[in-house]
Amino acid sequence: MAQIGIVGSGIGGIAFAIRMACLGQQVHVFEANxxxxxxxxxxTxxxxxxxxxxxxxxxxQLVDELFALAGKNPRDYFQYERLPEICRYFWEDGTRLHTHQDPDKTATEIAEVLGESAQNVRTYIAHAGTKYNIVSDLFLDNSLHKLSTWTGKKALTGYANLHRLGLFDTMHNSHRKRFKNPKTVQLFDRYATYNGSDPYQTPATLSIIPHLEYNLGAYFPAGGMIEIPRSLTRLAQELGVTFHLEEPVTEIRCTASQVTGIKTSKGTYDFDFVASNADIRPTYERLLTTLPKPKKLLNQPKSSSGIIFYWGVNRTFDELGVHNIFFSDHYKREFEAIFNGQTMDEDPTDYVHISSKVAPDDAPVGCENWFVLMNAPANSGQDWDHLVNATRKNVIAKISRILGVDLEKHIVSEDYLDPRRIETRTSSxxxxxYGNASNNKFAAFLRHPNYRPAIKNLFxxxxxxxxxxxxxLCLSSAKIAAKLFQENA
Ligand code: FAD
Structure with a gap:
């Protein structure tokens, strides 16, 4: 039985702990929080x-898979429902559109509201599925740093289909060629933000993302998203994993080429294998200070971050659903501000998530819990106090205009996160x-591998x-690392 230490209990760290425990290893997870x-x-x-x-x-199913791996019925630990409606979209000119679980219904609504051909939308959504299957066989389920990934049967099928992935066009251009209404282009461009990228730069390959929502579904867990790590932690503990909370790791101990354990705020531990679930930059800069750093990988541009307001709202809004988007009238300018100007545009797109629509206990009776997220640049020392205040004012004005209310009057409780706070609280x-941005076609190859032979026994x-x-994808990283562990252990 190998002794395994894991730095960090993000979703990836918990999933790896479960996979290792299922293989019969002794696992310790160290978490700063x-x-x-x-x-x-x-x-709360x-x-x-x-x-x-x-x-x-x-x-x-990627969460269910972990319970199944441990021989448990996922439903004994974790419940979720598929949302019949995916998102409600709002524009300043009064246009409103809903997307649905049923792709046909979505296509019909886009045809009716935005004047597209319903068949064209249906074909686009179907192609997203085809492309997703090619990409997941090649990139998502395997280590890119093993020869077998590039020589297997699935890879060969992938090469034959590479021309279908849109690697040489941007997402925005491909949508502009496909749809006639700029609002449809904007609606599908937004999926680039699902991994923190810019639709005006990212390759059209990312048009696979709508497949996840429209063909496979958007879900909501009973008890909220927090039940994902909570139920998995419960499973990990039942499998014998020990969680050391509020015990930050200060060093990954190693020889010139192999890890030997870790040092924390409370002690020194020997391990046969270590896995880092912390962001690569602080891992190299703070925990592995004696080893050479992969500078090119560490210096890749970051994905977007966010400014998020948590607003307790003292009334309900029938026109809103679980997921809502209030689109910017200046979409290109918004992304230029984030990725070139490293700042916030004055008309950002506002994403409003209201879990109390499906989980009434999340807000007092007659009230709603608004999670309001605007994409933001990663922290590089901007004046966040100023940007948060300015964004708050702009967002309240925009939503008030579109809904015809004075939103400020209805906000009765408030908290917020900004890139600076996210960095401090999660070391990201x-x-x-989402780690590095995927704003160029080589981004998939410029991510850090799940194992480097140069530093043995570290995942x-x-x-x-x-x-x-x-x-x-974080769950996939744990699965790939577990496969690499089995090959290297
Ligand atoms: P992280 O969550 O990054 O956790 C890393 C852990 O390691 C932290 O707990 C940290 O404290 C710990 N750690 C770091 N250094 C040390 C150390 N030295 N010692 C001990 N512990 C350490 N994803 C989606 O799929 N859907 C969404 O809708 C979505 N929306 C998002 C909205 C927001 C506001 C945010 C912040 C993220 C969102 N994401 C979304 C992204 C998603 O949350 C992340 O990609 C994912 O949760 C990251 O998991 P991870 O395994 O990388 O670990």
Whole structure:
């Protein structure tokens, strides 16, 4: 039985702990915070409950898979429902549109409201699925740093289909060529933000993302997103994993080429294998100070971060659903501000998530819990106090205009996160939500591998390494690392 130490209890770290425990290893997870889950955190405020981080849950089978691996019935630990309606979209000119679980219904509504051909929308959504399957066979389920990934049968099928992935066009251009209404282009461009990228730069390959929502579904867990790490932590503990909360790791101990253990605020531990679920930059800069750093990887541009307001609202809004978007009238300018200007535009797109629509206990009776997220640049020392205040004013004015209310009067409780706070609370470099940005066609190859033979017995998991950020990909990183462990142990 090998002794395994894991730095960090983000979703990737918990998933890796479960996989190792299922292989019969002795696992210890060290977490700087007082709770497991990392970016999957919770805020409670005057009778309102908020999921502080992720709000959109896709590919729930990747969570179920961990319970099944341990021989458990996932439903004994974790429940979720598929949302019949995915998102409500609002524009300043009064246009409103809903998207639905049923892709046909979505296509019909886009045809009716935005004047597109319903068949064209249906074909676009179907192609997203085809492209997703090619990409997941090649990039998402395997280590990119093993020869077998590039020579297997699936890879060969992938090469034959590479021309279909849109690597050589931007997402925005491909949408502009496909749809006639700029609002349809904007609606589908927004999916680039699901991994913190810029639709005007990112390759059209990312048009696979709508597949997750429209073909596979948007879900909501009973008890909120926080139940994902909570139920998995419960499982890990039953499997014998020990969680050391509020015990930050200060060093990953190693020889010139191999890790030997870790040092924490409370002691020194020997381990046969270590896995880092912390962001790669602080891992190299603070925990592995004696080893050479992969500078090119560490200096890749970061994905977007966010300014998030958690507002307790003292009334309900029938025109809003669980997920709502209030689009900017200046979409290109908004992304230029984020990725070139490293600042906030004065007309940002506002994403409003209201879990109390499906989980009434998340807000007092007759009230709603608003999670309001605007994409923001990663932290590089901006004046966040100023940007948060200015954004708050702009967002309240915009939503008030579109809904015809004085929103400020209805906000009765309040908290917020900005890139600076996200960085401090989760050690994510720059507070980036998804590790590196995917703004160029080589981004997938410029992510840190899940294992480097140069540093033996150390595995890398989470949003800053292959295959990328977001809950499903972090879960995949743990699966790939576990496969590499079995090959190397
Ligand atoms: P992280 O969550 O980054 O956690 C890393 C953990 O390591 C932290 O707990 C940290 O404290 C700990 N740690 C770091 N250094 C040390 C150390 N030295 N010692 C001990 N512990 C340490 N994804 C989606 O799929 N859907 C969404 O809707 C979505 N929305 C998001 C909204 C917001 C506001 C945020 C912040 C993120 C969102 N994401 C979303 C992204 C998603 O949350 C992340 O990609 C994912 O949760 C990252 O998991 P991870 O495994 O990389 O670990």
């Amino acid at each position: 007082a709770y497991p889950g990392g970016k999957l955190a919770e805020i 405020l005057d009778g309102y409950r908020f999921d502080a981080g992720p709000s959109l849950f896709t590919l729930p 470099s720059g507070g980036a939500l 890398w998991i989470g949003g800053s390494v292959h295959p990328g950020g977001g809950i499903p």
